[in-house]
Amino acid sequence: MSDQLFKTVAPLLEVDNLSVEFQTMEGVVRAVTGLSYAVKAGETIAILGESGSGKSVSAEAVLGIIDAPAGRITSGTIRFNGQELLRMSPKERSRINGEHVAMIFQDALAALNPSQTVGDQIGEMFRLHRGMGRREAFMRAIELMDKVRIPAAAQRVHAYPHEFSGGMRQRVMIASAIALDPEVLIADEPTTALDVTVQAQIMELLGELQSEGNMGLVLISHDLGVVADVADRVLVMYAGRAVEQGTLREVYRTPAHPYTAGLINSIPRLDRPSHRLQPIEGTPPSPHTTIAGCPFHPRCPWRIKICTEALPAMEQIGAHGPDRASACHRKNEVLLHV
């Protein structure tokens, strides 16, 4: 799809300047700070980041399932089709959830109710939002299981989640997420718990379903490989902040943030002469501490004096349009170097 098309379509889901904090025993943890992104119909945006970078929390904020009262949204807006989600009553909110915005979780076994058959759980969507009876909901569940290619759906609909393999369980989750043809689907590490061949099948399935329903897909992952196949645009997060965004091609080919560059250098490549993999030195900062200046500076090979003093803003790079941005004091040098 061309960039031209995106600009003419209004975004379905807009997250603007979102900040989330958690109150813990050791003090306040700022899980997400000033995060902004937007998804349009038919578009896939990947949110990349390592564990603890705030990517899952930002998804939970969209669905309103952050663990309260420990976690709370301290600033920002989340708009779906122009409606402000954070100012809605819980009742209005629950009508958006599932019907318009749905989510796939990482661990399908934990995310499915162990005491209900999968048919009941997929069918629940129809009973909740469409007021269908149990019988009818079961029929719809079978159709959906067929759609996500679970073999022998008519028999398996009465099985419990533990009777499925990992890949099939993930399909069950996908079936219930797409039950009501949501406009936006958020997939939080949908393939992390699966082995590589099954990963590929699941991603392929997600891609098909997306283009079929013209859904906006938010794919949350730490795996650059998984993202590379499906994403249109990429948003890289580090320590709760967005550090770089752009189209997949721009970010992967010409990263403009040292962290992104480090991530890409640490992937084993077959198409390049062999050299030692270059890991990113150091470890991500503890969420309890605040780092002066750029949060990445202790690990950054490009560090200069200003990095330890001033927090770099997320700024547009060159003439690539407003969707191509990086939060680095030396973004233009990094960009040219790689």
Place this chain on the structure above:
Amino acid sequence: MTESTDEGPPHNGKVHFGFRTIMAGLLRDPVTLFACLFLAFLAIVAVFAPWLVPHDPMAQSLALRNRPPLTPSENGFLHLLGTDALGRDLLSRLMMGAQVSVSIGVLGAVVSGSFGVIMGLIAGYYRGWADDLIMRFVDVMLGFPTLLVALFVLFVVGGGYVNLVLVLALTRWMIYARVTRGMTLALREEPFVDGARAVGAGDFRIITRHILPNLLAPLLVLATLEVARLILAESALSFLGFGIQPPASSWGLEVSGGRSYITTAWWLVSFSGAAIFLTALSLNLFATWLRALSDPVQRWRWLLGKKVAVAVMNGTGGPEHRT
């Protein structure tokens, strides 16, 4: 699709869970079979006691005081378990007593269970001040000795069937509240509860469809054990004279009545005591079985029998080996 099912029961993932496999399983497990048969027998006796009794449980006969088991009677039936100090047929009295004792046990468990579970769900799900209020109240209630509270309340409001049920519920609901709250706390953090919220389910639906069903198996086991406990408590209270009032019958009352004649008429306390003991034992065994059967992840083991289950575990690995 080439994915293999790497866990769970054999036979392509599902052991049929129905009447026939349950019956086959019971035949392999004689102790549980005995418990189930005894409880079924008890249930029938308790429900139909007025029509089944061989003698009028109230009919006294001074000629037949404290007669041993198998004494012949005027109406042709034997006094199978003997007669009591007023010449009343012990078997008939125990049957009528079963009706009282069993129904008090079951009703008490239902009343205390319902109240305790609702309190526990509210405390565990909503947390905050509701949690503090309910659980501190539970702590206070648990601080009182059960029997003493029951005795005191019954002394004030008087004995009798309804009061007995309510008092027993009053002294036992806390355990349900505690168990329910603990499990609710764990369950409300489960991803599938988040998932339910993410698809737009409200609090009521999450509690009734996602939390309560996952509590049901352990609560059912707890309630079964509580029935046994309540029957014992009823017996104790009736024995002490604060429960069921004569001339009505209950097992505790029969033990109490037979106590004075323990040296001369052993059958009075023995059979009444045996009824209490066997019922409590069967309920405990039944609870164990219910636990195994009510867990959809684990029930295949019992349904297949120990030998087959062990073979399956050694051969292909069972659900615990899941990573």
